[in-house]
Amino acid sequence: MSKLSSMLRTEKLVKRYGGLLVTDSVSLDVREGELHAIIGPNGAGKTTLINQLSGELQSNSGKVLFDGADVTAIPIHHRARRGLLRSYQITSIFEGFTVLENTVLSAMGAKEHAFRFWKPMLAREDLVATARDALEITQLSALADVPAAELAYGQRRQLELAMALAAQPKLLLLDEPMAGMSVQESTGVVEMLKRLKGKQTILLIEHDMNAVFALADRITVLVYGKAMISGTPDEIRNNPEVKTVYLGDEAIG
Numbered sequence: 001m002s003k004l005s006s007m008l009r010t011e012k013l014v015k016r017y018g019g020l021l022v023t024d025s026v027s028l029d030v031r032e033g034e035l036h037a038i039i040g041p042n043g044a045g046k047t048t049l050i051n052q053l054s055g056e057l058q059s060n061s062g063k064v065l066f067d068g069a070d071v072t073a074i075p076i077h078h079r080a081r082r083g084l085l086r087s088y089q090i091t092s093i094f095e096g097f098t099v100l101e102n103t104v105l106s107a108m109g110a111k112e113h114a115f116r117f118w119k120p121m122l123a124r125e126d127l128v129a130t131a132r133d134a135l136e137i138t139q140l141s142a143l144a145d146v147p148a149a150e151l152a153y154g155q156r157r158q159l160e161l162a163m164a165l166a167a168q169p170k171l172l173l174l175d176e177p178m179a180g181m182s183v184q185e186s187t188g189v190v191e192m193l194k195r196l197k198g199k200q201t202i203l204l205i206e207h208d209m210n211a212v213f214a215l216a217d218r219i220t221v222l223v224y225g226k227a228m229i230s231g232t233p234d235e236i237r238n239n240p241e242v243k244t245v246y247l248g249d250e251a252i253g
Helices: 046-054 076-082 099-109 125-137 153-166 183-196 209-215 233-237 240-247
Strands: 006-017 020-031 035-039 061-066 084-086 171-175 201-205 218-223 226-231
Touching (some): 006 046, 006 201, 035 046, 035 209, 046 076, 046 084, 046 171, 046 201, 099 125, 099 153, 125 153, 125 183, 153 183, 183 201, 209 233, 218 233, 218 240, 226 233, 226 240
Parallel strands (some): 020 226, 035 218, 084 171
Antiparallel strands (some): 006 020, 006 061, 218 226
8 A cells, every 4th residue: 555545535424313413424535654633623523533433433324444445334343453443442551550561461452362361461572572662652661660550641641552552553543642631741742643653644633733733744624524624734724714613813833
C-alpha cells in the first residue's frame, strides 16, 4: 500500500437515533501514514463517528472500508484484530501490575492465541521488546518497573497510549487523548504524536486547536453530523465558512 493509499475510507456513513440524525452521510478518507484530525463544535457527531469506525456502534447505512476490505458488518473485536484500534479498547490497566507488565499484556492481547499464562509473560522476549519500544515512544521507560497504581493521571494516559501502540495497530483512533491533562502533560503528548507522524496512521479527535494545527497533516471539519470540508491545516485555518461556524476569530498558532 503506497503512502497515498487510503487506510480507512467511509462512504456516506449514517447513524440516527429515532428522528435524530447524528452522522449524516459522512464520507471520510484517511491515508496511510498520515495524522488526520476531526474537529467540530460540541454535538457535531465526532465521538459517534469514532464509535462507528471502531465497530462499537453499527451504522444505519453506509460503508466502512479498512485496509482494502469492507469491515462495515464486522464487530469491534474483529476490527481490532485487523489493526483498526481505538485506544481505550485495550487499556484496562491492571493496578497491581507494573507499567511494563501492562504493556506486555496489551501486546499479547493483540495476537491470536497469545494468552499462554503458563509461561511467564516477561519470558516472551518478542512481546517484551515490542512493549519496551512503546514505552520509549511514550517516554515511560524510566517507569517500566513502577506499579500502575502509583502513576499520576497524566502518566496513566501515557500508559494507555503505550498499551495501544504495543498492540501494533495499522490505524489508531484517538478520542481526546489530552483531555484532563495539564499544559505540561499535553505538551508531552503533542511531542510524542509528532514522533509517530509518518510511522503510524492516526485519526485524532481533539479540542485543543493549537495541538490539532501543530500535528495534523489533514483536518476534517464535522458540523451537525456532516463533513463540511477536509483539507490541510492552512486550508482549514483560512476557510471563511469554518471560521464562521467553528474557529471564530480564535488565533491558531
